[in-house]
Amino acid sequence: MPYFDTASAAPLHPVARQALQASLDEGWADPARLYREGRRARLLLDAAREAAAEAVGCRPDELVFTPSGTHAVHTGVAGALAGRRRVGGHLVVSAVEHSSVLHAADAHEAAGGTVTQVPVDRAGAVSPSGYASVLDPSTALACLQSANHEVGTVQPVAEVAEVCAAAGVPLLVDAAQSLGWGPVEGGWSVLTASAHKWGGPAGVGLLAVRKGVRFSPQFPADERESGRSPGFVNLPAVVAAAASLRAVRAEAEAEAARLRTLVDRIRRRVARLVPDVEVVGDPERRLPHLVTFSCLYVDGETLLHELDRAGYSVSSGSSCTSSTLTPSHVLRAMGVLSEGNVRVSLPPGTTAQEVNGFLEVLPGVVAGVRATLGVGAPPAAEPVSDALEIDALGLRCPQPVIELARAIGTVPVGGTVTVLSDDEVARLDIPAWCTMRGHTYVGEAPRPAGVAYTVRRRV
Amino acid sequence: MPYFDTASAAPLHPVARQALQASLDEGWADPARLYREGRRARLLLDAAREAAAEAVGCRPDELVFTPSGTHAVHTGVAGALAGRRRVGGHLVVSAVEHSSVLHAADAHEAAGGTVTQVPVDRAGAVSPSGYASVLDPSTALACLQSANHEVGTVQPVAEVAEVCAAAGVPLLVDAAQSLGWGPVEGGWSVLTASAHKWGGPAGVGLLAVRKGVRFSPQFPADERESGRSPGFVNLPAVVAAAASLRAVRAEAEAEAARLRTLVDRIRRRVARLVPDVEVVGDPERRLPHLVTFSCLYVDGETLLHELDRAGYSVSSGSSCTSSTLTPSHVLRAMGVLSEGNVRVSLPPGTTAQEVNGFLEVLPGVVAGVRATLGVGAPPAAEPVSDALEIDALGLRCPQPVIELARAIGTVPVGGTVTVLSDDEVARLDIPAWCTMRGHTYVGEAPRPAGVAYTVRRRV
Structure with a gap:
């Protein structure tokens, strides 16, 4: 039974399973303890950190393990913003970041910060100039994914990193979707990733912060993981994450x-x-x-x-x-x-x-x-009106577009169909349908109930 | 080789290992997905939540899984404080809470809140009246461990919960050390625990918040775990935690x-x-x-x-x-x-x-x-002085007390020994030594370098 949703969660890599099971025996004790079980745990933790750091392309002391990719992102964004609080409260993100980044940005905005979203083109890519145009002297941090989680588009990270470096702004790269395929190139400042995306176990994220990047964790003090990831380390999972990252890289x-x-x-x-x-x-x-x-x-x-x-x-x-x-x-x-x-x-x-x-x-x-859904050949009836209006209130996607497609054949070339809809998706899909079909999207207008979207039939 | 530090981390219970391995195959997918792998994961998650809730003594929808006991405490303290922000910013904790609670209290204080520590007796126990005397109309939350992690003393949780209820203050109970032995009795409002303390895997904490308790999570939005624990759930570990809790309870x-x-x-x-x-x-x-x-x-x-x-x-x-x-x-x-x-x-x-x-x-x-360390019989020499002073500057625990024990025989009964020390531990251990030995602890006085601790030889 084929599972084709590895971008959401990947089945456990055989190497991850092996490492996890092996370290259940050796890695359950507290690595901060000095007795033999603690020392064994510490050795495993140090080795895992070295392996993961090598795969990321950073120093071991720049890397900490978090309980998830989401924790890595939340900690990374909040810590980098707080570290540059004196510079200002401006955060730049792309419009297509993972929800964990956008939610962190929302939290920053709710706390009084400002957020600018950099738009993408129709392929889902940002442009370096898009970043350059919104960085300002108050920008504390910029974020960019290495590749998009929904459409797979790879972002120009190295180029955006150059733009950020020129402006003196640190760049956080969410590498969740790409780290299994290779290291992130370019001069990033903070990097986050998630092990269960590359076939590692759940419960492990990576947070790398380059030396010299101002960083101030925003949670109660904790001695573990350089103060950047509180709580007892899930060591068997960390060992499995590092081992499987090395394994998937060898096959990448x-x-x-x-x-x-x-x-x-x-x-x-x-x-x-x-x-x-x-x-x-x-x-x-x-x-x-x-x-x-x-x-x-x-x-x-x-x-x-x-x-x-x-x-x-x-x-x-x-x-x-x-x-x-x-x-x-x-x-x-x-x-x-x-x-x-x-x-x-x-x-x-x-x-x-x-x-x-x-x-x-x-x-x-x-x-x-x-x-x-009753989608067939559109009615071949002769045009009945130059300007037809369809009441699609209460209908949910894809019905408004289906109604539109049915109706467009009933107006003459150059005539218009107006769809009255209260489905938020119509705002996106009606213009997209026009682009696909070659019709002209005239625009939208608010109505007492819903929004009227008007389309002109193509020649 | 006997391991006697289970209060720090317990070796994996056989049931935890079994459950973990079984759910590596069934529990790696995203439980929020609608396809079969996701539905299987959801079933496992629901069953684990029901089992854990039953052991805690709460409803399944009152319980979420966090990545560690520390996360449960940090989230619980911050969420309960924020939920009652309008009441005030006063937090009450016992003086012997786990560092995760005290660090959360420090963070609250750093953010402008106030914190009162309830003292303990020589056995390490708080008294309900100790809580009653410090609750005030601005108290947003009180915290008390179910049992102390360092000396094992069980706290009067049910009585303190009554005191808190009478004052309308929610009580957060850190049950990390006791949950494997049995449910926490009494009317707690928020409860936290940590699976690796009862033989479950690392990477799982429990956070239970009673219905009706005002609670406002203090991190970026996330749809998982009722918005109270962000990040992809570590499902195999959660399943193992719930199964092992049930197992240790059966043997408790x-x-x-x-x-x-x-x-x-x-x-x-x-x-x-x-x-x-x-x-x-x-x-x-x-x-x-x-x-x-x-x-x-x-x-x-x-x-x-x-x-x-x-x-x-x-x-x-x-x-x-x-x-x-x-x-x-x-x-x-x-x-x-x-x-x-x-x-x-x-x-x-x-x-x-x-x-x-x-x-x-x-x-x-x-x-x-x-x-x-050179501890032998104290010198049997005749008393040489009525008031001896020892320079123990630069010496670390236990040397100052060793020096004191040596010197006390050299002063007559009723004579004094003054120890000059810059070791912070001396402040605790010199009076404790006097109690053990029956000598009179006279008191301390600051000196240009260090502190002078004076002891009078017993009759």
Whole structure:
């Protein structure tokens, strides 16, 4: 049963399992103690820190283990901001960061700080000039992911780091999605990562802070992990995390090449096999194992459910907001279609057969969902009006777009269809649908109930 | 090789190991996902929460899993204080709380709050009236451990909870040391615990917040664990924690009776076999598996080192400050001797043979350390002066007390010895030595360098 959501959590790497089990016997004691069990634990902890630091590309004393990638991000952002409090309270983040970074930014704003979001292009990438234009003398910290968790686009980290260095602003890089594939290049100041994304166990994050970066942890004092990560270290998990990072790195080049080929096949064939689909994210500068596409006239949750029934585990929308009704902030920032969104992220070892199986069932599953939603050929009736208005209030994604698609054939070329909708997703998906279809998106206007989105039929 | 420091970290319980290994296969996926791997993880998480809640004595929706006991305490203290911010900023803690609670109190004070420490008696226990007398209309939260981590004294939690309830103040109970032995009785509002103290894995804390208690987590938003514990849940460890809590509870009554007998033997025989020793902590209202004593004229770290060489792993002083030169805040608050301090905490399954072996080597080890430090019979010389002053500047514990013990025989009955010392430990240990020896502690006076401690020789 293929599991294609490794960007959310990867199954435990065999080396991680082995290291975890071995260190359950040797690594349960307090490494701060001086007796033999403590000394053994300390040796394991030191060795794990050295291995992880080597993989990150930093000194062991620059690296601490946290209980999760989220803790690493929260601690990293708050600590770096507090360390430069005298400089100012301005934080810069990209619009497509992981929710842990954006939530840390929200907390900073709630505490009186200011936050600027750097926009991305339609492929999901920031530009170095985008960062350069918003750094100012009060900027305490800039954050940028190494690669996007939802669409796989690799960010120009080294270039942004140069821009930040020129402005004297430290750069925090969230490397959660990429660290298993290789070290982050360029002059970052703070780096965060999460072990369960590379096949390590849950319960381990990495936080690296370069020497010389002002850093002030924002929680009660604790002697452990240089005061940067309170609480008893989960040593067996830390050992397993470090061992598996080394193991996946040893396999990374070959595995990346193999998975890149499989993902290329998905990108090409999805576009060919599924009507009305948009494959999103940069086709070249991207993670090797991840591809995302959106299907018009399809409800993402139903699509996931049907793919799950067919034996394929994939995710949809933002990795951390799939339970909400709002569209993924990443897709919104990119300005691409969000309805019927599917993220496929292949774990190491995924076979061509598994990918082929997925590509075989996908078109039928999408067609099935569309049939359930009543999507057929749009009515071929003669145009009845120059300016049609559809009441889609109360209808949820993808229904407003389905109604729009049905209606567009009933107005003459140059005529308009206005969709009245109170579904937040319509704001993103109606313009995206226009782009895909070649119609002109006229704009939106508030109404007493909902918003009116107007589209002009293409020539 | 007997390990007698289970109060610091317990070896993994066999049930924990079994549950951990089983759930590595079933519990690695994101429980928030809707596909089969996610649903399996969700089932495991729900079952673990129900089991843990039953052991704690709360509803499952009142309990969240944190990455450590320290995280549970930090989150619990900060969340409860923030939830009652409008009431005021007064926090009440006992003087013998775990450092995680005291550090959280320090952070609260640094942020502008006020903190009152409730004193303890010579056995290490607080009194309900001690809490009653310091609660005031601005008190937002009171904290009390269920049992002390260093000397084993059980606190009157139920009575203090009544006092707090009468004043309308929520009570946070740090149950780290006792939860494996049984639920905390009385009307607590917030409860914290740590799995690796009962034989569960590292990486799991418990935080229970009773319905109706105002609580406002003080970190960036996160959807997991009711917003009270950010980051990806370490599910295999959580499952192992819940399973092992259930298992140790099933064995608790019989094991407590067995270990209580062994600890009673240590209490009696240490006092008989080792000269100049003080067994501290309440002899009756105490944890079943833990005993602490202090040996005059002995350096704690050397003693631990020698016991380790003899095959016994024990700890000394405060569990979290053993690397510092200051005496344990617990022993200081109790006003008992801190030098040559040893904490013995027996893991379940400890045999009488192991304890007997420890009692056989201990007197020789203590005598050996004393011999190294030059402690012998005090000089039998005739009194030479009515008021002797000893310069012990620069000498570290236990040397100032050793010098004092040597000198006291050289003054007549009723004469005084004044020790000039710059070792912070002398302030605690010289009065404690007087209590043990029956001499009168006259008092201390500041000097340009160090402090002068004066003792009058007993009749």
